[in-house]
Structure formats: C-alpha cells, structure tokens
Amino acid sequence: GSSSRPKYRLTILPGDGIGPEISKVALDVLCCISSEEGIDFEVQEKLLGGAAIDALGTPLPDDTLEACKDSDAVLLAAIGGYQWDNNEPHLRPERGLLGLRAGMGVFANLRPAVVLPQLVDSSTLKREVAEGVDIMVVRELTGGIYFGQPKGFGKNSNGEQIGFNTEVYSVSEIDRIARVAFEIARKRRGQLCSVDKANVLEASQLWRQTMTIVAKDFPDVELTHMLVDNAAMQLIRNPKQFDTIVTNNIFGDILSDEASMLTGSIGMLPSACVKNSGPGLFEPIHGSAPDIAGQDKANPLAMILSVAMLLKYGLGEVKAAERIEKAVIQTLDNGFRTGDIMSAGKKLVGCTAIGQEVIRAIQANH
Amino acid sequence: GSSSRPKYRLTILPGDGIGPEISKVALDVLCCISSEEGIDFEVQEKLLGGAAIDALGTPLPDDTLEACKDSDAVLLAAIGGYQWDNNEPHLRPERGLLGLRAGMGVFANLRPAVVLPQLVDSSTLKREVAEGVDIMVVRELTGGIYFGQPKGFGKNSNGEQIGFNTEVYSVSEIDRIARVAFEIARKRRGQLCSVDKANVLEASQLWRQTMTIVAKDFPDVELTHMLVDNAAMQLIRNPKQFDTIVTNNIFGDILSDEASMLTGSIGMLPSACVKNSGPGLFEPIHGSAPDIAGQDKANPLAMILSVAMLLKYGLGEVKAAERIEKAVIQTLDNGFRTGDIMSAGKKLVGCTAIGQEVIRAIQANH
Ligand SMILES: CC(C)[C@H](C(=O)O)[C@@H](O)C(=O)O
Numbered sequence: 001g002s003s004s005r006p007k008y009r010l011t012i013l014p015g016d017g018i019g020p021e022i023s024k025v026a027l028d029v030l031c032c033i034s035s036e037e038g039i040d041f042e043v044q045e046k047l048l049g050g051a052a053i054d055a056l057g058t059p060l061p062d063d064t065l066e067a068c069k070d071s072d073a074v075l076l077a078a079i080g081g082y083q084w085d086n087n088e089p090h091l092r093p094e095r096g097l098l099g100l101r102a103g104m105g106v107f108a109n110l111r112p113a114v115v116l117p118q119l120v121d122s123s124t125l126k127r128e129v130a131e132g133v134d135i136m137v138v139r140e141l142t143g144g145i146y147f148g149q150p151k152g153f154g155k156n157s158n159g160e161q162i163g164f165n166t167e168v169y170s171v172s173e174i175d176r177i178a179r180v181a182f183e184i185a186r187k188r189r190g191q192l193c194s195v196d197k198a199n200v201l202e203a204s205q206l207w208r209q210t211m212t213i214v215a216k217d218f219p220d221v222e223l224t225h226m227l228v229d230n231a232a233m234q235l236i237r238n239p240k241q242f243d244t245i246v247t248n249n250i251f252g253d254i255l256s257d258e259a260s261m262l263t264g265s266i267g268m269l270p271s272a273c274v275k276n277s278g279p280g281l282f283e284p285i286h287g288s289a290p291d292i293a294g295q296d297k298a299n300p301l302a303m304i305l306s307v308a309m310l311l312k313y314g315l316g317e318v319k320a321a322e323r324i325e326k327a328v329i330q331t332l333d334n335g336f337r338t339g340d341i342m343s344a345g346k347k348l349v350g351c352t353a354i355g356q357e358v359i360r361a362i363q364a365n366h
Numbered sequence: 367g368s369s370s371r372p373k374y375r376l377t378i379l380p381g382d383g384i385g386p387e388i389s390k391v392a393l394d395v396l397c398c399i400s401s402e403e404g405i406d407f408e409v410q411e412k413l414l415g416g417a418a419i420d421a422l423g424t425p426l427p428d429d430t431l432e433a434c435k436d437s438d439a440v441l442l443a444a445i446g447g448y449q450w451d452n453n454e455p456h457l458r459p460e461r462g463l464l465g466l467r468a469g470m471g472v473f474a475n476l477r478p479a480v481v482l483p484q485l486v487d488s489s490t491l492k493r494e495v496a497e498g499v500d501i502m503v504v505r506e507l508t509g510g511i512y513f514g515q516p517k518g519f520g521k522n523s524n525g526e527q528i529g530f531n532t533e534v535y536s537v538s539e540i541d542r543i544a545r546v547a548f549e550i551a552r553k554r555r556g557q558l559c560s561v562d563k564a565n566v567l568e569a570s571q572l573w574r575q576t577m578t579i580v581a582k583d584f585p586d587v588e589l590t591h592m593l594v595d596n597a598a599m600q601l602i603r604n605p606k607q608f609d610t611i612v613t614n615n616i617f618g619d620i621l622s623d624e625a626s627m628l629t630g631s632i633g634m635l636p637s638a639c640v641k642n643s644g645p646g647l648f649e650p651i652h653g654s655a656p657d658i659a660g661q662d663k664a665n666p667l668a669m670i671l672s673v674a675m676l677l678k679y680g681l682g683e684v685k686a687a688e689r690i691e692k693a694v695i696q697t698l699d700n701g702f703r704t705g706d707i708m709s710a711g712k713k714l715v716g717c718t719a720i721g722q723e724v725i726r727a728i729q730a731n732h
Pocket residue numbers: 094097098253565566595
C-alpha cells in the first residue's frame with residue numbers, strides 16, 4: 001500500500017544568482033527519481049541570503065531556520081551577489097549561511113574533490129598529476145575562528161584600534177569531527193591526514209592530540225598529521241597522496257577550495273554539511289555566479305550531485321543516489337557540456353538542457 | 367684608500383639539516399662577490415634551532431639574537447629535523463625562528479614565486495599556465511594569530527578542555543605592512559591584491575579598511591581585495607593574474623607556500639624578512655631537508671639567491687645582487703642541475719659543484 005512508500009520532507013533554498021535556475025533543474029531530477037524509485041518528497045521552498053535580505057530584511061529569517069531544522073534534509077543552491085557586498089556585516093548574505101550552519105548544528109562539512117576521467121583536461125594541472133585524484137576534505141564547520149568568542153573591535157594598550165577573533169576548539173568538538181572523518185576514511189582508502197598548525201598554535205596542539213587519541217578507536221585507518229602550509233604545497237605537488245583530509249574550519253575553507261580547483265571543474269562538485277543525527281545541508285561548492293545568472297548558462301551538475309549526496313548521506317537512499325551519479329557520468333559520456341567544462345568536439349548545452357539529459361539518462365538506466 | 371670600501375657586518379645562521387652545506391656555498395659566493403665588487407664583509411656564525419637546542423638547550427640563545435640585532439643583515443639557512451619533533455613546544459627549532467623574527471622586529475616577509483623559463487617543466491601546472499608566473503607575496507610576519515594574546519589551554523563553561531589563539535591586528539600593524547607592500551607593487555607591475563577573510567573575521571575587516579585607506583597614498587598602484595579561499599583557488603586557476611599579494615601572517619604562510627609550489631622548484635626561491643630600518647633576515651623558503659643532509663645533494667641556489675636578496679634589500683648593493691642573480695640564471699642556462707630540478711639532457715651535479723659553477727659565472731661576467 002501507499003504507506004510503504006518512504007516520504008521525506010525537504011527544504012530547498014534557491015538563494016541568489018544562478019541559485020534559482022539550478023534549483024529548478026534539481027527539483028526536476030528529484031521528481032524524476034521520485035517516480036522511478038517510488039520515494040515521495042514534500043518540498044518547501046524558503047528564502048536565504050540576498051533574496052531573504054531583499055524580501056524580509058534579514059539573511060536568515062526565523063521561518064527559514066525553523067523549516068530547515070524541521071526537515072529531513074535541506075538543499076541549498078548558492079547565495080551572494082554584488083548588490084549586497086557593501087552592506088553592513090550582519091546584512092550580508094554569508095551571514096545567513098553561517099547562521100544556518102550554526103543553527104542546524106551541522107558540524108561536519110564533507111567536500112569531495114574528484115577528477116573525473118571525462119574532465120581531466122579541465123584541470124590546470126598536468127594530466128599525469130590530475131588523473132585519478134579523489135580526495136575527501138572533512139572540514140569542521142561550526143567552531144574555530146568562525147564562531148570563537150571573544151571577537152570584535154577594541155583598543156589595545158596603546159589606545160590604538162584593533163580587530164580580533166578567537167580560534168578555539170574544545171576536546172568534544174575535535175572528538176566528534178574526528179569520528180566523522182575516521183568513519184569516512186574507513187569507507188574510502190583507509191588513510192586520514194589531519195591538517196593543523198601545531199608548531200605554532202595551541203588550538204592545533206589540542207587538535208593533534210585529540211585526533212591521535214580518537215585514532216585508537218579506528219585501528220584500520222592510518223592517521224598522519226601535516227602542517228597546513230605543507231598541505232597547501234602537497235596538494236599541488238602530488239594530490240594523489242591524499243585520501244581523506246580532516247581539518248578545522250578556516251584551514252578547511254582554504255584547502256577544500258584549493259583541492260576543488262585542482263579538478264578544474266568546480267561546477268561539478270557537491271558538498272554535504274551533516275551532524276550525528278538530524279537534518280543535513282547539501283549544496284554545490286561553487287558560488288552564485290551573478291555574472292551569468294538568468295542566462296541558462298550555469299552548470300547544474302554540482303547541484304544535481306548535491307541531490308545525490310542528500311539522498312545518500314542525508315536519507316540513506318543509496319540506490320536512488322547512485323542512479324543520479326551514474327546518470328551524470330552518462331551525460332558527460334554522451335558528450336554534453338555546459339560552458340564552464342566545454343572542450344573541443346563536445347556538445348555545448350545550457351543549464352536546462354543538460355538537466356534534461358541527466359533525467360533522460362536516469363530513465364534509461366534501471 | 368681602503369676606507370672607501372664598504373664594510374658590512376653579517377651574521378650567518380647555518381641551522382640544521384642541509385643548512386650547513388648550503389651555508390658553506392653561500393659564504394663562498396659572498397667571498398667571490400666581495401673581491402669582485404670590492405665590498406668587505408665581516409661574517410660571524412651563530413647557532414639557531416636544533417643546533418642551538420643541542421649545544422645550549424634553547425632554540426634561540428640570547429647571544430644569537432644580540433648578534434643578529436647588532437648586524438647589518440642576517441643570513442639564515444634552514445632549521446628543524448625529526449630528532450626535535452617530539453620536544454616540548456618551547457624546545458622546538460621553530461620557536462627559535464619565531465623568536466628571532468619577533469626579536470628582530472622584521473614585520474614584512476617578502477616571498478617571490480617566480481617560474482624561470484629554464485625550469486617551467488618542473489611545475490605540476492601545464493606549461494601555458496605556469497609560464498611567466500611572477501608573484502611577490504608580502505606576508506605580515508610579527509603579528510596576527512602567531513603572536514596574539516591571549517593564547518593557551520583552559521576550560522570552557524562546561525569545564526571541558528580547550529586550546530585557543532587570538533588573531534589580532536592593530537591599525538598601525540596593518541598600516542606599516544600595507545606601505546611596504548604598496549612600495550613593492552609600485553616597483554613591480556603596479557597591482558596589489560590584499561587577501562583576507564573579511565566576510566567572516568573582524569580582524570580582516572580592519573585589515574581591508576586600513577588597506578583601503580593606505581591606498582590613497584599610492585594612486586599609481588591598483589588595490590584589489592580577494593577572500594583567502596578564493597585566492598587559494600585563483601593561484602591554481604590562473605596564477606598570472608597576480609602581481610603583488612599582501613596578507614596576514616597565517617594566510618601568508620599558507621598562500622606563499624602554495625604560490626612557491628606552483629613554480630615546481632622551491633629549491634630556487636629566496637625570501638626576505640625586513641623592517642623599516644635595522645637589519646633584515648634573509649633565507650631560502652625551503653626547509654632543512656634532513657633526508658638528504660650531509661650528502662652534497664642539496665640545491666644551494668635558493669640560499670645563493672637569498673644572498674642576492676640580502677645584498678639588494680638589506681644593504682642596497684644592487685649591482686652585486688644582480689651579478690649573483692645573473693650568474694644563477696647563467697648556471698641553469700649552462701645546463702647544470704641539482705637532483706630536485708633535474709630533467710632529461712641536463713648535467714646532474716651536487717651542492718658544492720653547482721655553487722662553484724655560480725662562482726665561475728660571476729667571475730666570467732663583469
Ligand atoms: C561564504 C563563506 C562564509 C563560506 C565560508 O567561509 O565558510 C564559503 O566560503 C564556504 O566555504 O562555504
């Protein structure tokens with residue numbers, strides 16, 4: 001009977017720039033997978049970022065946060081745009097995202113950087129260096145210098161103006177992100193590289209110490225430590241040496257973006273923000289690309305792969321997720337490309353058209 | 367008469383690992399340029415890092431710091447090694463370096479990342495991306511999270527252990543590094559990119575604001591701002607977009623190492639740590655490479671180019687500096703390579719031998 005069909009309550013946050021157009025494609029894919037796999041979704045759309053500032057005067061309306069916390073999973077497209085860049089800090093789109101992460105408590109940010117064989121030439125790295133790169137960056141997302149107190153502006157002992165922030169981690173914050181990272185490394189190639197700056201920062205010394213303790217519970221995973229400056233170099237020198245990387249909020253911000261750019265196709269990369277139980281937040285790693293918004297030029301594949309991550313990591317619907325992932329690969333194999341990943345001999349299509357190709361590929365493969 | 371020959375007092379810090387062998391080559395080059403150019407040097411050697419820990423029980427003996435402060439310029443090779451890695455923090459080689467920077471007050475770290483045409487294939491980047499890269503990273507070196515108070519370990523309101531550090535900048539600290547960076551950009555291609563995380567950090571907001579104010583005094587330089595995560599990506603996507611970058615201590619640590627690895631030949635890159643007046647500290651950006659220490663395999667060219675930077679930025683002896691720089695290029699053009707930059711068809715030589723080739727090239731060109 002119909003009661004055996006799983007039914008999930010999702011919130012979608014189209015946000016700004018290309019957000020609405022890639023969200024539309026994502027919803028079409030979700031609709032397709034729903035009928036193909038017999039899974040029901042009830043989707044509500046909410047405002048976040050610039051769109052919320054314009055409509056409601058705040059980047060994170062209470063109603064949006066409540067809806068997200070009350071969902072089974074949240075899908076976010078992208079936020080931000082030039083028109084809000086000169087707003088006061090609390091009226092900027094990013095504040096909505098930071099507040100949403102903190103409010104949902106999604107402390108673990110999973111950012112895969114995978115070089116697909118079909119797109120290896122998009123990388124600025126030499127083919128032999130880029131080929132086969134498959135890194136998962138696990139970034140701590142609700143602690144560290146992003147949220148540490150005290151912070152703000154003040155005066156120093158000379159009476160001069162200062163700006164300050166606090167990098168701070170507690171043992172339990174490090175312990176829980178460590179466990180997420182070890183679990184992920186265990187399901188991958190069993191290698192976890194923890195990145196810190198323990199030769200300078202006390203916060204990093206506690207990080208390294210706690211990682212080493214948690215490692216005892218995961219004897220099947222090999223833990224190594226690397227300094228952040230060296231990691232920034234090694235990602236370029238030989239990215240294939242990395243399997244899973246775990247690091248703090250600010251280093252994760254920098255290194256995950258560096259790792260994603262190694263692939264040369266950030267329009268292809270999804271991400272997940274999760275916690276131990278409760279809804280996760282899924283989003284492409286790319287931004288809102290205001291330059292090309294509304295022109296049907298955006299690459300919706302990272303957003304579609306974010307739907308797959310939502311199904312896999314957020315809802316445990318692994319089969320549905322894998323059908324979407326295969327369909328994306330199939331679409332590339334069929335030669336379809338958006339502008340950002342175009343190369344000679346391929347078929348240039350727009351946002352909507354490539355979305356339809358993915359849907360066709362889902363339907364063609366059971 | 368002899369009173370017209372300039373005479374400089376230098377301190378050399380050979381440090382650890384390959385430090386002593388590349389220092390020896392550097393002294394030979396200094397000796398050569400002394401007789402070629404009629405400049406006198408009085409060089410004293412002091413202990414720093416692991417060597418100082420072993421001999422005197424501290425990574426920065428008072429005598430070393432006093433000698434450095436009392437010199438016209440300081441040349442440092444490299445510090446660190448596995449045998450000190452498990453020491454307590456205050457007995458680690460790096461502490462000596464941090465103490466030396468702070469003690470000398472050298473707040474501006476200049477880190478060039480240049481892809482030489484002779485070595486473009488050493489880069490893991492595609493030739494067309496790497497070719498012509500010429501970036502100067504100006505890193506703030508005596509402030510920010512490296513030195514900010516309070517820092518340490520403690521308990522949070524739940525009684526749980528925490529580790530914490532403070533990222534803090536005052537207006538005058540930002541102002542003085544800004545002026546150094548604008549002056550450098552002015553002598554280069556007139557473009558200064560200030561890197562921060564102003565969308566999240568208050569310390570970065572003060573940074574951005576102060577950079578913008580100082581920019582008014584340098585109307586001939588174009589100032590842009592970039593977020594650190596984006597900078598980490600753009601360095602890989604299109605490094606040629608950058609001329610001069612200015613950033614804080616920790617972002618500079620990460621981005622300058624990333625930029626240097628783009629060149630593929632970090633054995634070639636010198637750096638300078640300077641202040642408005644008083645002695646500067648000059649050192650190769652590479653580490654102490656304990657794996658190859660004592661085997662005459664190290665590449666001394668970064669150390670030799672650090673001597674050139676010392677002459678140019680530290681003593682104003684531009685002609686002597688340029689003779690050394692030209693001789694290094696000539697040595698590469700003559701086909702000599704150490705192992706780290708070796709490629710097919712070139713002549714593999716050791717540390718001492720390539721040093722002698724540079725000396726020969728200095729002597730051959732007036
Ligand atoms: C928009 C910004 C606040 C955000 C961050 O720094 O976390 C972004 O860069 C990201 O990585 O998702």
